[in-house]
Amino acid sequence: MAQEDIYHISAFAFKVYDLVIRIPKGKVSSYGDIARALGEPGAARAVGRALNKNPFSPQVPCHRVVKSNGLVGGFFDGYNKKLRLLKQEGVKIKQNRVARECFYGF
DNA sequence: CGTGTGACTCGGT
């Protein structure tokens, strides 16, 4: 895709964004799940790194991506607010943790 | 071009 070149991101990372924005409202996903959905079960780290770069900052709802165990990663401070937002969207939060039933299966 | 690090994950202890 041409957009990758524009933003200097790998096709891999681009797929990550594409997948993340596809996560339905009220659902979340984990780095590993996204990596698996991309056909690279071991690329969870790359997925996280890609989101960290995140040239689409507000466009890509990175707050919908959490750890596999449901725990939220140690992101920047503002993430706590996003948890609140997720809860508002219908995602069940258990003390900084996302309910397993709210995970979106690709 | 080799090494180390990271918003990760898994399996074994």
Added chain:
DNA sequence: GACCGAGCCACAC
């Protein structure tokens, strides 16, 4: 359940 080590991909040095 917690800790530890190995494996995975992308990137900075």
